Amino acid sequence: MPGPGDDPFERTHSGSLQQMFDKECDHQWIIDLYEKFTGKPLTRRKQGSTRIIARWWPRDPKGKMIRDVQAGKETPNSTHLWGQTLLDFFRFQRWPDQPHVMTTSTSSRLSRWMMENGESEHSKDDMEWAAREEEPKLKPGADMMEIIYARDLMVMMGLSGESMIPDNQDEQIKKSPVLPFDYSNYPDPWPLIPFSSKPPNLQSHIPFHLLPETLIVHDPFELLRGNARCRDLDDAWTSVEDIVHKYRLNLTVDSIRQTIDAERAKITEAAESAEPIMIGVLTKADSEFPPEVSSEISGIAYKLTVPPPPPPQKSTPEAHLYISPAQAIGRGNHSYVYRAEWDVPRSVFSNPKICTTCVTEAAVNILQVMNEKSEKAPLDLTPGTFIRLEKRTSRLTFSFVADATAPIDKDKQHTLEEATTLSYAEFTGPISTLHVDTVPWYDSASTDPPPCPHLWQEFVSGPLPGPVPPTTKVSVAAKLSMPGDAHLEREAINYQHFGSQFSQNWTGYTLAYPIQNPTPMNAITPVFYGYYSKEKSADASDSEYYSPILLLEDCGEQIDPEELDFDDRQECGALLLRLHYHGWTQGSYASRNILVQRGDPGDFPLMKSQQDRRFRLIDFGRAKSLKKAKEADLKRGDEKNTEADAWDLQRFNEKSEIGNVLCFEFPT
Structure with missing residues (x-):
């Protein structure tokens, strides 16, 4: 019998689940199932x-x-079949009386069909499972300002980068604000000699504007x-005189x-109609808050509002x-x-913050x-959040097969039951609004320190020992064209047609x-970071060639298919x-146009795992659009589908x- 503090599901199912599939625990769907119910990692032995x-x-x-x-649920860069986990993909019979004829769909699609066609009673547990599936969520890259602050600290400690300012030059650190790229006014040890440090790899999107x-x-x-x-020549940055060119975004x-x-236009409109925003709640409850059991709570409460944050910038005039x-x-x-260093204003990556602790005080x-x-x-007020959770008890049944290619045997099912009870709290007292306008907003791109110590606690690096410049260097891939070749321009146009959705990571x-x-x-x-063309100068000769520049996310090195496991090859x-x-x-x-990088883009650099492999397609100078092909056929007017075909x-x-490219038997 379980003890009073034991979780019966933990006791009866978590261990048995591990034992039940001990020989097959390399299957990802088993890992998803085990971790979903136990909250514990399952050792993964990856074979096949x-x-x-x-x-x-x-x-x-x-x-x-x-029929249809x-x-x-789906995402902008998925197919029509998307599932939160592998357990949200199902095989099913289009004809109920023909069990050997199977096809595949997802819980969100099947549950909707069952609901609209009167079959929801025959799959109650699976319908319940589908109802709990979360919506797709966009996975952003790691917080660049966090990464930048950590790198600033390393630079200040002398662990990264080499200063352009000689050690024997006594230059006072200027405290006054400086404009971006006014390098003569940057605080010591900035500016750094290019490529003397390793800037963080930029993997976050930058809005087109x-x-x-x-x-x-x-x-x-x-x-x-x-x-x-020729690499035989001295390619140290300090070995040659700098040559500078001006390029324009195209x-x-x-x-x-x-x-x-x-x-x-949206930024302008939002700034003109900006209103106070609510950032939290102060409560004084007549009873314990939150409660141990479901109940209503009375007392007094205040919604805390602050002035709207300063409007975001509309453009970035310059970068190096x-x-x-x-x-x-x-x-x-x-x-x-080339792996290039891109020096951009910090404001590109920053968002204004306000200290909720100072607002509460x-x-x-x-x-x-x-x-x-x-x-x-005297009032005894405490910060709080009103919570209302639905009270529900549920049972879930999971039916699955070990061989995804074999006919379904309905007698061979495994059933797991989960009972979940959620309590709720509902505040019933009066709620007033209290406006606080004495706490300033702080822009994390500012060269000044935060106005209070609370905001520093949010940064991994903690307080910095000195001022920082208004710009920061990040690492990107710069693609240059050979003379007389139009592939780079076509590729840049294709990236613009892709938009941002093809370079997004989703759950x-x-x-x-x-x-x-x-x-x-x-x-x-x-990720596409712009296409730039050289600005023509008055004394420039038309015969002088200067390559345009395509800036992209650096996604690692080309794959070796022989070193990839079956899952990786399928993913590619x-x-x-x-x-x-x-x-x-x-x-x-071709394999040369598939790149692999180690670590998830959403992880802080020091936390990236070498076990996480992320793949990307590159080289789209020859890419073709079906939409463009159909438009060309329509424009020609001969009612033939020449381009589309x-x-x-x-x-x-x-x-x-x-x-052939990925060295595995591919089902055609």
Whole structure:
């Protein structure tokens, strides 16, 4: 018998689940199931495919034939089949009386069909499971300001970077505000010699309206002339005189320009109609808060409001880029790629913050003064949040099969039961609004320290020992073109047509046919950071060639298919199939155009795991759009699908190459 403090589910199911699948615990769906119910990690032994679909959806023996399954949850870069976990993918029978004819769908799609066609009673537990599935969530990159502050601390401690200012030069640190890129006024030890430190790899999106409009390119080795420099020469940055060029942001796709205009108009409108915002609640309950059991709570409460934050910036006028032959990371038939240092204003990554602790203290002081004037007893107010949770007890049954290719045997099911009781608290007293306007907003990009110690506690690095410059360097990939080649311009246009959705990371999994197993919902392409062309000067000769620059996220190194396990190979194949699903061909599908990086983009650099592999497709100079092909056919007016058929042939050929490129038997 379990003791009074034991969790009966923990005792009866967690251990048995581990034992039940001890021989197969390399399957990812088992790991998801075990961790969901126990909250404990399950040791993963990765042998073969681990992302199988192992659940089946029961049908009414007299039910209708399922012709079209209604739309379910999905993301902008998934296929139509998305699930929060592998347990949200199901095999099911389109014809209830033909158990050997199976197809695949997801819990959100199947539950909707069952609800609309009267079969919800035959799959109560699976319907309950589907109701609990969370919506897809966008996974942002790690907080760049946190990373920047940590790097600032290393620079100040002399552990990263080499200062341009000689050690024997006694230059006083200036405390006055400085404009971005006024390097002569930067605090010691900045500015740093380019490539003497290792700036963090930028993996966060920058909104299109904040991409720097002017790019000052430092190219002392003349790489912009379109020729790779011989590495036998001295490529130390201090060995040559700096050469500077001015480049302009070149965004030509109408939808991107419209997005920029709309976002800037939105900022202007929001600033003109800004109203106070609520940041928290003060409560004085007549009983314990929160309660141990479900109940109503009375007392008094105040919603705390503060003035709106300062409006965000509408544009980034300028940034600097440094390129060096020592940082070459790739060379193709049409381009060179370098790991570049990008010096941008810190404001690109910052968001204004306000100290909730200071706001709470100020609110309490205001109330105490009001209370003293009314000669009432002192108030004992505490910060709180009103919680209301539904009270519910549930039972869940899981039916699954070990072999995803075998016919369903309904006698071989495993059932797990979970009983969950949630209590609730509902505040019934009066709620007033208290406005606090004495606490300032703080911009984390400011060169000044925060106005209070509480905000420093939110940063990993803690207080910095000195001032910081208004800009920061990050690492990006700079792609340059060879003379007379138009691939780079076409690739830049394609990235603009992709928008931001192809480079987003989402929670969950997706299924990309004909691959039979779900793959993680990671990004398909690198993040696009702009396309820049050299500004013509009055004395420049038309015969002088200077390459345009395509700035992208640095996504690692090219894969070696022989070193990848089966899951990884399927994931790499799914990247191309997802691209096809959204109406694009890649044009050059080869292992050299698939990159792998270690660690999740959402993790702090020191926390990145070498076990986390993230893959991306690159090189879209030959990519083709089905939408463009159909528009070309329509414009021609001969009622033939010449361009669309050519696109589909290219898609078919690319899909056929997946098995050869990735060295595994691919289902066509």
